[in-house]
Amino acid sequence: MSAGRRIVIVGAAQAGARCAEALRAEGFAGRIVLVGDEKHLPYERPALSKAVLLGEAAPESTEVHPRAFYDEKSIELRLGVRAEAIATSAQRVLLSDGAWLTYDRLVLCTGSRARPLAGAPDLPGVHTLRTLDDCAALARALAPGARLVVIGGGFIGLEVASSAVKRGLAVAVVERQDSLLERVVPRAVAAQVERLHRLNGVDLHLGRGAQRILGQDRVTGVELQDGSVLPADLVVIGIGIVPNTELGEAAGARSEDGLVVDEYGRTTLANVWAAGDVTSHPNPILGRRVRLESWQNAQNQAIAVARNLVGQERRYAEVPWFWSDQFDANIQMYGLAGPGDAVAWRGDPAGGKAIGFAFAGGRLVFAVGFNMGGELRLARRLIETGAEVDAAALCDPARKLKDIVSAAAASAVAPAA
């Protein structure tokens, strides 16, 4: 299969830039146009709630590549321009500046946006955090001594809370569910994150959602569902994201909580592919469809799509990996788990360094590490191979993780006679 001569990529952030880069690395010599509605060079978002928000890293440090890279690789950047519509039969994309771009292959890397809080007023002092511009605005507003209320106890909200405490603000987090990180980690893991935040002085309000944001000329507080009011000088809404599926949907692509793609990254439209946050894709290792909101997926699914565009026919199959930095904890996770999954610990999580495991049918499906990056990485193999593992051995600090992993991998390849 040939990729044709013109590839248009819509969405010039992490996935879009990595896709363009990988196309050139794979030898694609045709035209590549990268269209993005943000005015910035493609950048990575993780530091926006961490080092950049703290002022420890410059905004430019998040760039996927310097500008010269795109010139060298003949990747045309159309920044500050939106793709408005796709004419699938003519294979053209209409841009907000009125131009039409013709494509042989189109890649949608439109990502996601911050989920709006229904009924939230557009008041000074109320922020969301998705883009570099959001980050700059929030960083300016983080005045030491100010009172911040974060609505939503997900990763981004908790990272903002951590950064704000470091900047000397008094921080409260409001979460409607009874547990933090309800959608993404087992409750036993969330409990450790909760402990970390309480220890660092974050005022947590769980099991009560925000009902109203108060204020006339600027925000003054947040009213909770039980009627109590938390005074606030600043509010950050971090209640999740919405995938930017509309462009693809309007053109007729199937969308079910994300643009539906196959394991090669093909949407249901001819010659239209997708990668990153916007996709709902089958994960062959997990044996089910997922929509991921992660740096790893943005980078590696985009690279997989680029390879498939030049005809390599390679499935995208990786154990999902995610990390978060909060206070002094680097938290990393492999695999996926539900809120009710039981967790077995290696090490004492209250001591700040531990790995938690969740199993299904004798197999490891999820591992989370607190300040255990290197060791945790070894667990990836176990999830990947689906080998049966001895939970007690994994949790025994006297046994080396490396040895357990090698033994399990060996038995998965050649079952003991």
Add this chain to the structure above:
Amino acid sequence: MAWHPVAEAEALSDDEVVGVKIAGKDIAVCRAGGEYFALGNVCTHQFALLSDGVIEDGCIECPIHQGRFDLKTGQPKGPPVSKAVDVYKVRVDGGRVMVELDEGSP
């Protein structure tokens, strides 16, 4: 140039790595396939020590975003890393792993 002892050879088994600081430099000393290697220990992507990472397939992998560097050459093996780490000459002498460093350079 001078040779510095950095670790007991015995102390490292295959696929193990330790971080050392010598003459102001952070160095990752590791063993793979019975051979010893020494590389700059600070990842060229963002801030992380490679000695907290893992050794696999002739590479050292960063613990933060899994950027990989070739043990022999220090060359990056793909995104997110695009810049090499330094590599240093290594020899084993009297049971000690020695690394050659150029004192003069920063």
